[in-house]
Amino acid sequence: MTLVLLYLVVLVLVGIVLFAVGSVLFGRGEVLPPLPQATTAAVLPASGVTGADVEAVKFTQVLRGYKTSEVDWVLDRLGRELDMLRGELATVRAAHGLDGPAEGDGPDGAHALPAEQTRGDA
Incomplete structure (x- = not known):
């Protein structure tokens, strides 16, 4: 039993030495630098x-x-994009003489979906 335990300890020590030598020779892989402050990996078009x-x-x-x-x-x-699009929509409506929400728009100016689309049957 002692011989088996000795073999196990030697095997673990050999594994540790091989891991250490491999880490020194090959490194631990390329480490990417951290992203600069206030940036993100999420991508959206400009x-x-x-x-x-x-x-x-x-x-x-x-x-x-x-x-x-x-x-x-x-x-x-996305909030800035929505604000920009709503601004363009207001400009187009003002140019065509439309003051309020277009026909079929909801109370907040958002376009109301037909009943079949609101149920998810589209």
């Missing part, structure tokens, strides 16, 4: 964000969910 762009966004997962700074950045970016 303008003209589409639904496919939003679906393609991937967030870094951390211990308790997603990385908050990345989610905040995407929400801010």
Whole structure:
């Protein structure tokens, strides 16, 4: 029994030595530098964000969910895009003499979906 234990200890020591030599010779792989402050790995186009762009966004997962700074950045970016589009829409409506929401728009100015699309039967 002692001989088996001795072989096991020697085997573990040889494994540790081989791992240490391999780490020194080959390194531990390329380590990417951290992202600069206030940047994110999430990607959106500079303008003209589409639904496919939003679906393609991937967030870094951390211990308790997603990385908050990345989610905040995407929400801010989408908010600016919506504000820009609503501004353009208001300009077009003013140019054509339309004052209020277009026919069929909801009470907040958002376009109301037909009943079959709101149920998800599209």
